[in-house]
Amino acid sequence: MKLEELRRQIDAIDDKLLELLNERIEVVQKVGELKHRTGGAIYRPEREKAIIERLVQQNRGPLTETAIEAIFLEIFAVARNFEQPQRVAYLGPEGSFTHQAAENRFGAMSEYIPLHSIPAVFKAVHADRARFAVVPIENNTNGFVGETLDELAKTDLKIVAELYMPIHHSFVTKAQHLHLIKRIYSKDIAFNQCRSFLLEHELDAVEYIPVESTAKAAKMAANDPESAAICSHIAAKLYHVPIMFENIEDNHKNKTRFIILSDFENAPSGADKTSILAKLSDKPGSLYEFLQSFHDANVNLKKIESRPAGEEAGFDYWFYIDFEGHKDEPHIRKLFEKHKDEIKYLGSYVQNG
Numbered sequence: 001m002k003l004e005e006l007r008r009q010i011d012a013i014d015d016k017l018l019e020l021l022n023e024r025i026e027v028v029q030k031v032g033e034l035k036h037r038t039g040g041a042i043y044r045p046e047r048e049k050a051i052i053e054r055l056v057q058q059n060r061g062p063l064t065e066t067a068i069e070a071i072f073l074e075i076f077a078v079a080r081n082f083e084q085p086q087r088v089a090y091l092g093p094e095g096s097f098t099h100q101a102a103e104n105r106f107g108a109m110s111e112y113i114p115l116h117s118i119p120a121v122f123k124a125v126h127a128d129r130a131r132f133a134v135v136p137i138e139n140n141t142n143g144f145v146g147e148t149l150d151e152l153a154k155t156d157l158k159i160v161a162e163l164y165m166p167i168h169h170s171f172v173t174k175a176q177h178l179h180l181i182k183r184i185y186s187k188d189i190a191f192n193q194c195r196s197f198l199l200e201h202e203l204d205a206v207e208y209i210p211v212e213s214t215a216k217a218a219k220m221a222a223n224d225p226e227s228a229a230i231c232s233h234i235a236a237k238l239y240h241v242p243i244m245f246e247n248i249e250d251n252h253k254n255k256t257r258f259i260i261l262s263d264f265e266n267a268p269s270g271a272d273k274t275s276i277l278a279k280l281s282d283k284p285g286s287l288y289e290f291l292q293s294f295h296d297a298n299v300n301l302k303k304i305e306s307r308p309a310g311e312e313a314g315f316d317y318w319f320y321i322d323f324e325g326h327k328d329e330p331h332i333r334k335l336f337e338k339h340k341d342e343i344k345y346l347g348s349y350v351q352n353g
C-alpha cells in the first residue's frame, strides 16, 4: 500500500477520534456541572485508576499498558480543565523534576505556578492561588525531604495522589568538545549522583559551580559556551542547551516520590495507601505500643520516618508513617478511633509504588 493511502486511513481514523473525544468532553462537562452543584472534587484519582484498569483488561493490543496509561492520563488532565481550569503550584523553577512530575498528572492544559520553596508551594494552595500543590517527599538515594515533612505537620491539606518518577540526569553543553569545558553547573546533590560519569570523562579537574536547582544550571550553561550543566532533559529543552550525554547518574534506579496535595479527600479505590503523622510522647515503649495496634489490625506498614518536632509543636517528636489501606475501611477507622489523640491524618490515595 502506498504512503498516501495509509495516511488517508490515518486521517479518517483521526476524524473519528476527534469526534469521540469531543463527545467525551461534553459528558465530562456535565459531570463538572454536577460536581459544581454538589461540591464534589474535580480530580478523582481513584476513578481514573479504575478506567485505566478496565481498559487494560479488555485491551487486545498492539497498545501496551504504558501506552494506554500515557494516552489516557493526558485525556483525563485535559478533561479536568473542562470541568474547571486547574491551577497547580509546584517546587520550581520551570524545568525542575517537580515540574516534570506535575506535568505528568496535570497535562499540557493546566496552569502552572513555579515557586521557589516548599513552604511557598503549600502557602499558594492555602491562600487559594492554586488548587493543587506538587512537592517531592523522598528519594531512594537521599532519603526524605525534611521540609516537606515539616509542612505536612502544619497543613490541613490532604495528600490526594503520589507518583514515583525516575530521576535521570543529562550532561548538556553548548561546547563542541568535552575538553573545551571549564565549568559545570548543577545542584550539589546532582554532582554527587553523577560522580562516576565525571571521573570517567576526566571532568574531575574542572570547576564545579553549585546552584539552587538543576534548571538554573541549564539556564547558566545556555549563557556560557565554555560550561556544561547537569540537569533534566526538560530543562535542557526549555533553555535550548544541546544534550551531549543522557542518563549519566551512577544509580540508574534513582527515583523520587512526589505527592500531590489539595483540599479534598479521595474515596476508596480498593488499593490505597494512607499517610499519617504519629505524635508520640517521650516515654519508653510509646512507639512499640502504637505499632502493636497496627500489627493487631493486620495493617501492612510501608514506611516510617522519625522527625524532631519543632519547639512550638507541643509534643516531643513525631513519626511519618505510610501504610496500606484507606481511612474509611472499618479496620483502619477503628485504629484511628483508638489513637485519635496521637494521629494527624495526611490523606488516603491510590497506591503507586
Ligand SMILES: C=C(O[C@@H]1C=C(C(=O)O)C=C[C@H]1O)C(=O)O
Binding pocket: 028, 031, 042, 043, 044, 045, 047, 048, 051, 075, 076, 079, 080, 083
Ligand atoms: C469526569 C470526571 O472527572 C475527572 C475526569 C475523569 C475523566 O476524564 O474520565 C475522571 C475522573 C476525574 O479526575 C469524573 O469524576 O468522572
